[in-house]
Amino acid sequence: MAGGRGFLLQGFCKVRFQVDDTVGRSVMYANGGSMPGGNSAFAHYGTYSEVDGVVTSEITSHRHNDDPNYQSLLGSDIATFDVRGSAIGNIYHFEGGSPQMPGAVFRSVMTPIADEIVAPRDAVGEGGHELGIGFAGTCDNSGALLEATALAGKRSLRFTAVLKLMQLA
Incomplete structure (x- = not known):
């Protein structure tokens, strides 16, 4: 938003980050600050x-x-x-630092994950077989337990995940 406050940085992004010569990758979801x-x-x-096109x-x-x-x-967990x-x-380009590595330069590039790289809604995937998946689970203030089953043709896959809350929003 030129000349004022706003959130032009929005949505799901892939991130390439670098500390000095070491490179890593991640994803982030920017939404309303x-x-x-x-x-x-x-x-x-x-x-x-x-503010005025500069993101902090x-x-x-x-x-x-x-x-x-x-x-x-x-260098720290x-x-x-x-x-x-x-x-x-x-595409957003960032530079900064960390108190855990004084003097090191942190750089990152955030690129939106565009809608066009996601399969079209009616597309048939996975070797010509339509996929179906069902989820069930429970959650409380500390996390969640998720179970899922995916059906792909004559195969089925079962998935269990334990999610633990690390930081309140």
Whole structure:
């Protein structure tokens, strides 16, 4: 919003981030000043504001996967970083730093995940078979338990997930 406050940064984005020479990838959902997201090892959550085309954001990265093969780019299982950036077209470019790595430069690029890369609503997928999936579960203030079954042709897949609340919105 030129000349004032607004949220031009909105929606589901893929993120490429870099601390000095080390690169990582994630997804984030920007909506009305809140920005949750994550990847296979870390949950990310934080806030952002946008004034006159400049976005300022404070994000916390919090490990949720204890697998040692996933290393933190910031050297800590819980880390914070502050960034500033702006859009070039609809792609946002950020730069900033983290108190966990003084002197290191954090850079990221957020690219909207466009609707056109999602399969069309009536498309038949998975080897010509239509897929069906059903979900059931429970939740409370600390998290959720989810069970799902997917049917693909003559095959079925069962999925169970335990979701734990890491940060209140």
